[in-house]
Amino acid sequence: MKELPIEYSHCPIRHVVDRFGDKWSMLILYILDTKGTLRFSEIQKEMIDISQKMLSSTLKRLEADKLVHRKVYPEVPPRVEYSLTEVGHSLMPHILSLTSWAKDHFEMFQR
Amino acid sequence: MKELPIEYSHCPIRHVVDRFGDKWSMLILYILDTKGTLRFSEIQKEMIDISQKMLSSTLKRLEADKLVHRKVYPEVPPRVEYSLTEVGHSLMPHILSLTSWAKDHFEMFQR
DNA sequence: CTGCATCCGATAGGATACTG
DNA sequence: CAGTATCCTATCGGATGCAG
Numbered sequence A, B: 001m002k003e004l005p006i007e008y009s010h011c012p013i014r015h016v017v018d019r020f021g022d023k024w025s026m027l028i029l030y031i032l033d034t035k036g037t038l039r040f041s042e043i044q045k046e047m048i049d050i051s052q053k054m055l056s057s058t059l060k061r062l063e064a065d066k067l068v069h070r071k072v073y074p075e076v077p078p079r080v081e082y083s084l085t086e087v088g089h090s091l092m093p094h095i096l097s098l099t100s101w102a103k104d105h106f107e108m109f110q111r
Numbered sequence C: 001c002t003g004c005a006t007c008c009g010a011t012a013g014g015a016t017a018c019t020g
Numbered sequence D: 001c002a003g004t005a006t007c008c009t010a011t012c013g014g015a016t017g018c019a020g
Helices: A012-020 A025-035 A040-047 A052-064 A086-104 B012-020 B025-035 B040-047 B052-064 B086-104
Strands: A068-073 A079-084 B068-073 B079-084
Touching: A012 A025, A012 B025, A012 B086, A025 A040, A025 A052, A025 A068, A025 A079, A025 A086, A025 B012, A040 A052, A040 A079, A052 A068, A079 A086, A086 B012, A086 B086, B012 B025, B025 B040, B025 B052, B025 B068, B025 B079, B025 B086, B040 B052, B040 B079, B052 B068, B079 B086
Parallel strands: none
Antiparallel strands: A068 A079, B068 B079
C-alpha cells in the first residue's frame, strides 16, 4: 500500500483502505473479537494459511494503530497475548456490518 | 489478491477483503454513490491519481460483481456511463458505516 | 514460544503509447 | 472519448533459518 497523497488526507475511505485494505488485518481483528485474548500461536492456528512473518507484521501495525493490545509476560519461554483495545472493539460492528451484507449477497460471490 | 482457499469459501471476511481490499474499489463505489451516473473521464477527474488502467480494470471487476452498471451509447465519439446497481447501492450503507467510524477516530490517523 | 532477518517469487499497480 | 497493450517497478507476502 502506497503513501496516501496529502490532498486526500481528509478522505475517510482512503484511510480505511490504507489501513484495512491489506490481506490480513480485518481477519485478525475479527478473530480477536470473536475469541477474545489469544497468544501468537493461537491466532496462527485460527488462520492456518498465514505466515509468521505476515502475522507478526500485521499485528505490529494493528498495535501501532491502537486497535490491538499486546501484553508480554516476562516468562521463559516467552508468552505474549493479544486482544482488542477499546477502539478496536468499537470498530468491529462496522466490519461486521460489511460482512453481514456479504453473507446476504453470498450468491453473487459464487462466480 | 490471491485465490481464496477453498476451506475459507464460507468466510465472509475473506470474501470482503478479496473483493474490496484492493486500492480503488471502495472509492469508486463511493464516488458513484455520491455523484450518481458518471462517464469514464468524469470518474477519473474525481480521483486524479488513478491511472486509466486501474480505473478500467477496477470498473470491469465491479461490473462483473454486479455492483456497477455500464451503459454504452452507440455514438461517435463513444460515450459510456457508469452507475451503481441496486446491489451496489445496498452495499453503500455498510461502507459508509466503516468510514463514519474512521471519521470519528480520525485523530488516531494522524500518525 | 515468539518472533526477526533474509531471500525470493508473484503480482498489484503506474507510465506511456496506441486504437476505434 | 474510452479504453487496450506493453513495459516496468514496488511491494506484498511466502519459505526458511536463526535468536532470546
